[in-house]
Structure formats: structure tokens, C-alpha cells
Amino acid sequence: MPLPQGGLSKILNETRIGAYSRITGLTVKTLRFYHERGVLVPERVEVGSGCRYYDQRNVDRARAIVVLREFGFGLDQIVEILRECGEETQVVRFLEQRRESLIQAISRDRELLRSIDRIIQQNGRCG
Template sequence: MPVDQIPIGTFSRITHLSQKALRLYDERGLLIPAARDICTGYRYYTYDQIERGIRIRHLLWLGFGLTEVEAILEARERGDAGTIQEHFARRLAENERDIGRLYAIAEALRRQQQDPFNGGFSMSITEPVIKDIPALRALSLRERGVYQEVIPRMIRELFTHVCPEDGRQPAARVAGPIMFICHDEEYREADADIEVAIPITGPVSLEEAIAGVVTLPGGRFASVLHTGPYPAVGKAYERLFAYINEHGLVPAGPSRELYLNDPAEVPEKELLTEVQFPVENLPPSP
């Protein structure tokens, strides 16, 4: 064996990459051995490949997937700093969201210890009522994605139109609270059909076609007001569906969550969320 060839086992110990992983990276073309024994198929690497192996392990430790690792290393080889920065910026944003979620979980667990019968949440729910809500003209964004990622971003995008910070005239006059509309019939971890809308009135002036003007249908809605952290709003849905069932009603369209105050201005325990469900009477039995 030449001096500059390192057996796969030794290379594995140096780079802290398992032999199973190294075989996978070979198959993907991510880290191809410099030589292979014709008889046994045993893999050998060179000292020059150690840096690439360690770089792969570091990127994996940072949370990148193999496809992203491949893209980053390819960008590095062609001197494309912009692509590398985009990948790292996206990963940083994902980590910051995860940190926020874990912090919220930690706070809920602390509250759970203090109040073991309240599920870790301080909240209140009003008695459900039936409302007749007129059709609403609104600025709207709709796309598919993950709730925790898409909803905050779309809210920020809509507010750039109605509350611009750069001196521009607002695109429209706000006529109600911002809302999230769920168009799926079941909960989806990813690829959820999400709409965020702000009711508006008067003329509309959109310089960029980022948001659209829609008419949200009116009708009879069962409504309940939830006070407390957003992660606990499921209790409001539970109470609302019990009410719908008790009164012989059935859901007749997508649900809405109306955010009545700003999480940047009030503590979590004072957040107000109105949950609305369009309803109709249960059809008579045949």
C-alpha cells in the first residue's frame, strides 16, 4: 500500500465519520476514495482528503442535510461565496426558530411544575357564540408551507403594505385584525395550505403584486375568544367543536384565527385570539 493511502478504518477514526457513512458518501459522489482494492473492494483515502472529510462532518454537525452539504462544497470549489452565505443564513434562521420554540417549551414546563393541573398554560376561554359576519374585502397572501415559518413571515409581508416604515403611503386602510385562515381539512406538519389576510376598506394601491385583494365570504360563524399563549389555542378549538356538536351544527368552511393584539406589545398571557368557524345546521336525517 502506498504511503499516502489511508485505509477506510483509519480514515474513519481521523475524520470521525463512520465507515457506513463513508460508503454512502462514496455512492453519492460526495467523498470518493482515492483508490480501491481490485480484489476486495477495500477503500483507501489520501491525506489531502482528510480536510474534506472533516469539513463534511462539521457541516453535518451544524445541521445541514447531505444535499445541502453537497451544494455548499460545490459552491466552495467554484468560489461561489453568495450561495454558501445563503445556505448558512437559511440554517441560522431555522436554528433561531428552533431556539424560540424550545424556549417556549421550557417556559411551559416551568409553569407546569408550578401548576400541574393547568397544562403549563395560563389561559381563559369565553363561552362560544354565533355571529353573522359580512363578507370582507382583504389583502391576502396564500401559500403552502410550515405554519410556524409561513404565518409570521406573511404577516410581516402584509404589514409592509399597510404600515410601511419607509415613508410610503399605505396600500390600503385597515378595517379589522389580521387573520390566519386554514384551508386544509386535516392538520399538516408541512405543505399546509395557509392564508393570511387583513381586512381593508377604500381604494387599494399596490406597487408590487405581492399581495392580492380578495373577498372573504361571510355567513354564520361560531366564535370563541381565547386569552393566553398561542400554543394553547387548541383548547379554544376543543370548546368550539363541543359547542358546534351540542347545537346540531356542522363546520361549513375553513376556520379563521383573528389576532386581536400584538405579541410585541403585551405579555404572552394577555394575547387575544378569536377563533371562528363557519357553520350550518346539521341536515335532517333521511
């Protein structure tokens, strides 16, 4: 097997998909899906076996993806954020947009709850 560019030290710093799954907390299935969607591309894929290898840069990106998913961003948004956000200030801009979106959703939900409460009070309880 020919060594990848960077030689033996590069191979020693790469992690196979199973171990990478344990490191990141993402399932192997999710990692494959993210690879197919271009969200989290492995450092290299072994020709023939198709084995995926990830490096530290991929770990940092995976952690960012997990956090952004927890904040409610979709994969397309995450791809955009990671592509555009070379600086922390750009990440903050996306988080501010998400925050505003959540505030609007909470406001709509509160209004919906008030409407439901009015109907309950006007009509009494069922039963």
C-alpha cells in the same frame, strides 16, 4: 498490481479505510455509506478487493462534512454546499441560511413554551 496514475508517491500518500476512519473520527460504516451516497468518494477503489483508499484532500473534505453535520445540515445540503462552495463567501452564505433557520425554530419553540406555561398556570398542576 499496476500502479495508479501518479505512481508510487501517490500510493504512499493514500490511506486505507480503517486508518482513514481513525484519522477522521468517522466509522467505517459511515465512510461506506458516504461513498455510496457520493458524499465522500475515495481517491480509488481497488478492483477485486473493493478496498477503498483516501488521500489528504479526502481528509479535508471529511472534516468539512463533520463540521457541517454538527451545524445540523443534512447530507443532501452538505453535498450541495461542497459542490457549490469553492470560496469561503459561499460557505458563509449557507451558514447564514442555517443561522436564520435556527432563529426561526427557536422563536417557534419559545412561543410553544409560552403556550404550555399559560395552560399550566390556568389549570394548575396535575396530581
